[in-house]
Amino acid sequence: MTQARVITPLFEDFAKVEHHHQLACQSCALYRLCLPLGLHRDDLSKLDQIIKRSAGFKRHQILFEPASTFKTIFVVRSGSFKTTISAADGREQVTSFYFPGEFIGMDAIYQQRYLSTARALEASSICELPYERLQEFSATIPELQNQLMTRLSKEMSADKNLLLSLGKKTAQEKLISFLLSLSQRFSERGYSALSFQLTMSRGDIANHLGLAIETVSRLFTQLQEQQLLTTQGKEVTILDLPALKQRCG
Amino acid sequence: MTQARVITPLFEDFAKVEHHHQLACQSCALYRLCLPLGLHRDDLSKLDQIIKRSAGFKRHQILFEPASTFKTIFVVRSGSFKTTISAADGREQVTSFYFPGEFIGMDAIYQQRYLSTARALEASSICELPYERLQEFSATIPELQNQLMTRLSKEMSADKNLLLSLGKKTAQEKLISFLLSLSQRFSERGYSALSFQLTMSRGDIANHLGLAIETVSRLFTQLQEQQLLTTQGKEVTILDLPALKQRCG
DNA sequence: ACATTTTATTGACCTGGATCAATGCCGAAA
DNA sequence: TTTCGGCATTGATCCAGGTCAATAAAATGT
Incomplete structure (x- = not known):
């Protein structure tokens, strides 16, 4: 809870965006993480004009589904999303989580329709890139084309x-790898690498890692017993980063 | 073995390429599956000039490793390859198999160095795209840029x-899904969808699907007992495609 | 503030697929 | 054609993590 207060300010920065839909990329808090990075001033303002800043999404609200035809790549502006892909019989796999500055829907370019379902994990907002x-634009702005390819590749x-x-890691290694990847991404976004809020449920984490909820829950307990981290509900505090890195395989 | 004879002719078409390294894309047997598809005649000949047709690779020969810096995207011209990614402790995951017309190394664009190791599964040849x-070229040939993005997305x-x-399938579903994906890709390449040679070992398949070799072996036996397919060593003949499709999840 | 629902934790038990251990087979080299 | 070394198959046994079941603790709505 103390940590929540530390994090709040920046989330609010992002949230403000919802009241200024047409805020230019140049003044966006995400500028250095986002698509426009490296673009020239006038290219950027051209890009600015085709980007639609969308209104807020509520928790669990669907951004797109496999049915919907592909027209847009989405960039998370605030909050977070998950994507899931479904088997014929309805089983779902959580394929990715997305945080501010990350692109959603790039797997739809091939086939021109979304492969997965994207849902907001919390109150969130996005930019739409037609x-x-x-x-x-990419034809005349080589750097933009490069950015897109790089994002896909990333x-x-x-x-x-x-x-x-x-395919190869134990349950504990999976969870540690996952937490370290989150830590890395939060720290790239200016948050603490050692203490953060999980915006997804235990169920989402378990599903993403191919584990049962109960296993994830037991692993958290186990990692706490080993003094590697502490949790209070959705808040995770890493106590021994080097030890975790050493145990992630 | 009878089937091997049916398959041979096209493999030979691809193999001939090794004796004509500078064969133009326009006369390549892979044209309709490959990058140049949809390019205009003169764009194509420009592209032709930057493509290096490489000499043959032997079975197990390495195409690239994580150490090597990224300069080239490779297209399989004949034969097949696998890519593996390694954990810190040496455990490896076979991430993909690649057949003629498919692109290898696109995950290296981000970071500008190869993430994985690529090895030939059999005598093979490739084209190098700097x-x-x-x-x-993409700046002036929009269709080329589109092709690249589509490949990445695919x-x-x-x-x-x-x-x-x-994450979600049983061992049997994993193997069936894998075989159906191969079947699909072979048929796109003009081979039989129902009878084909596995160019990878049981070990590679097992690793790719997160299973033990023994499990894969038992599954093949099991699928034969259920009259769904037959195998003779590396040759697979599908007997009941609809039933397999129904069992892949 | 309270009720209701959802999500997380913990324990007891079970099982799918891994591991260990022979044995068989096939293709390359001599 | 024989021998050799890597693959593949099959059987016996084991265990990491799943499933089932019961609470507990948060969220969420009223």
Whole structure:
């Protein structure tokens, strides 16, 4: 709870955006993490004009589903999202979590329709990038094209690392790898690397890592007993980062 | 063995390439599956000039490793490859298999170095696409840029589907899904969808699917007992495709 | 503030697939 | 054609993590 207070200010920065939908990229708190990074001033203002800043999403609200046709890549502006992919019989796999500055929906470019379902994990807002316009712009702005390819490639790298986790790691290694990846991403966003709020449920984490909820719960208990971290509900505080890094495989 | 004879002709088409390294894309047997698809005649000949057709790779030969710096995207011309990603302690996960017309190394764009190791599964050959030149060309050939993004997105889709397999499917469902994906890809390449040679070992399959070799072996036996397919060593013949599709989850 | 629902924890027990251990098979080298 | 070394198959046993069941503790709505 003490930590929640530390985190609040920046979340509020992002949240303010909801009251200024047409806030320019240049003055966005996410600038250095987001698509426009490295673009020239005038290219940026062109880009600015095609970006639609969308109104807020409520917890559990759906951003897109496999049914919907692909037109847009989404960038998280505030809050967080998860994507899930479904088997024919309804079993779901949580494929990724997305935080401010991250792109959602890039797997839809091939096939021109979304492969997964994206849902808000909390009150969140996004920017919409119309993919066709983005493509047009890319022709004249090489740096934009480069950014898009890099983003695709980055998500692919993350997916391949998750494949390694799911295929070869023990339950404890999976959870530790996951927490370290969150820690890394939070710290890139200016939050503490050692203490953060999980915006997803235990169920989401378990599903994402191919584990049962009960196993995740027991692992948290176990990691606390080993003095590696502490939890209070959704808050995680890392006590021994080096030890965790050493145990993630 | 009878089937091997059916398959041979096309493999030979691809193999001939090794004796004509500078064969133009326009006359390549893979044209309709490959990057140049949809490019105009003159754009294509420009692209042709930057592509290096490489000499043959032997079975187990390494195409690239994580140490090597990224300069090139590879396209399989004949044969097949696997990529593996390693944990700190040496455990490896086979992340993908690649067949003619498929792109290897796209996860290296972000970070500008290869994340994985790529090895030939059999005698194989490739085309090298220098990434920087490709980027330059993309600026003037929108269709090329589109093709690249689509390829990235396609591999990402495949990875997400594998995540679903690894995270939520039973051993049998994993193997069936894998075989159906191979069947699909072989048929796209003009081979039989119902009878094909596995170019990878049981060990590679097991590793890829997060299973033990013994489990894969038992599953093949089991699927044969259920009259769903037959195997003779590396050759698989699907007997009941609808039943398999129904059992893959 | 209270009731209701959802989410998390903990314990007892079970099982799918891993591991260990032979044995069989096939292809390359001589 | 024989021998050798890596693959593949099959059986016996084991265990990490799943499932089932009961609380407990948060969220959420009224």
